[in-house]
Structures are given as structure tokens and as C-alpha cells.
Amino acid sequence: MQLTPYKRENVLPLPVVLISTLSTTGIRNAAPWGNITPILRPLDQIILASWIRRDTLDNIRETGEFVVNVPPVGMLEEVMICSRNYPPEVDEFEEAGLVPRPSSVITPPGIEGSIAWMECRLVEEILREKYALVIGKVERLEVNDQYASSDGDIDIESARPLSMVCGNDGIRYTYPVDAGRFAPYSEMFIKQS
Numbered sequence: 001m002q003l004t005p006y007k008r009e010n011v012l013p014l015p016v017v018l019i020s021t022l023s024t025t026g027i028r029n030a031a032p033w034g035n036i037t038p039i040l041r042p043l044d045q046i047i048l049a050s051w052i053r054r055d056t057l058d059n060i061r062e063t064g065e066f067v068v069n070v071p072p073v074g075m076l077e078e079v080m081i082c083s084r085n086y087p088p089e090v091d092e093f094e095e096a097g098l099v100p101r102p103s104s105v106i107t108p109p110g111i112e113g114s115i116a117w118m119e120c121r122l123v124e125e126i127l128r129e130k131y132a133l134v135i136g137k138v139e140r141l142e143v144n145d146q147y148a149s150s151d152g153d154i155d156i157e158s159a160r161p162l163s164m165v166c167g168n169d170g171i172r173y174t175y176p177v178d179a180g181r182f183a184p185y186s187e188m189f190i191k192q193s
């Protein structure tokens with residue numbers, strides 16, 4: 001079956017994160033985001049796509065700081081509350097009952113109970129007519145010990161990071177399962193003799 005090109009995310013599962021920011025007047029904001037990806041590995045930048053009219057984008061532009069929180073599936077209700085279009089003066093932590101977690105190197109708080117927290121600073125904004133691409137540098141990355149081994153690998157079966165698949169009428173929320181096959185990075189490169 002052929003699909004119209006704008007349905008890309010019907011066939012491409014996306015991660016779901018909660019981006020937390022502060023306005024210049026100190027109002028806490030949190031919004032779910034699917035269009036976010038690391039820029040290659042093992043680098044330290046991420047890129048996200050934003051429609052122009054987003055409090056999140058305004059806050060990132062004005063303060064240069066944001067936290068990418070990775071929510072477990074158990075935080076789904078809060079994610080859905082934060083997806084509502086509140087005016088900028090509404091504290092979305094309060095609306096969704098999110099517990100703030102003080103950040104270490106930036107001012108906006110993260111969200112307690114997340115699987116991981118990326119404290120980011122704005123590197124560059126690429127502005128187009130209807131959207132903006134935001135490149136951020138991950139200044140500090142922390143994983144919740146509850147879900148991680150001592151060397152920082154997360155246990156996806158217990159963490160159950162939220163992801164999404166779009167359908168014709170809305171979003172289906174999902175989480176990954178282990179496919180039972182592990183491939184070391186060394187397998188992906190041809191050995192030079």
C-alpha cells in the first residue's frame with residue numbers, strides 16, 4: 001500500500017521525551033517531543049524539530065537551556081497532560097503533577113522519576129518558515145540508577161522508555177522490547193589489516 005509522504009511517522013517509531021524549560025520569568029514548562037535524535041555517535045549533540053509556536057522553543061531561544069527527560073511508560077498520563085496547549089503563563093509542572101529535579105549545570109529543572117536526564121545548552125537554531133531545528137549540546141547526562149547497570153547501560157525491560165507510532169487518527173504509545181540479539185560495535189566496522 002502506498003502512503004502519502006507526510007505519514008512517515010506512521011511507519012517510523014519515534015522516541016518520546018519530555019523537554020523541560022523555564023521562561024525568563026521562571027515559569028516551568030514541560031512538553032512531549034518525538035522529533036528528537038542524537039547527531040551520530042559517539043558525539044554529544046542532539047537535534048530536535050519544533051513548530052514555530054511552542055513555549056518550549058521560545059524558552060530555549062530566550063534562556064539557551066533545556067532538559068531532555070526520558071520518561072518511562074509509567075509517566076504516560078503526565079506526558080499526555082503536558083501535550084495540551086497551555087498558555088505560557090501556566091506552570092505545566094503543577095498542571096501535570098511533575099516533581100522537579102534540580103539540574104546540576106543549567107537552571108531549568110529536570111523531572112523526577114525519569115529514566116535519564118540530558119542537561120542541554122543551545123548551540124544553533126536553523127529557522128525555516130514553519131519550523132525550527134534546534135541543535136543542543138548535552139552538557140551533562142545522568143541515568144536513573146534504578147534502571148542502569150553499574151557501567152550505565154539501561155535495562156530496557158524494567159525502564160520501558162516511552163515511544164510512539166502515529167496512526168491516521170492519533171498516536172499509539174509503545175515501548176521497546178529486547179529482540180534477543182546483541183551486536184558489539186566492533187562487528188560494524190571492517191578490520192584494517
Ligand SMILES: Cc1cc2nc3c(=O)[nH]c(=O)nc-3n(C[C@H](O)[C@H](O)[C@H](O)COP(=O)(O)O)c2cc1C
Nearest residue numbers: 031032033034035049050051054055056083084085
Ligand atoms: C508524543 C508527542 C510528541 C510530540 N512531538 C512534537 C515535536 O517533535 N515537535 C513539536 O513541535 N511538537 C511536538 N508535540 C506537540 C507538543 O508537545 C504540544 O504542542 C505541546 O503543547 C507544546 O507545548 P509548549 O507550547 O508548552 O512547548 C508532540 C506531542 C506529543 C503528544
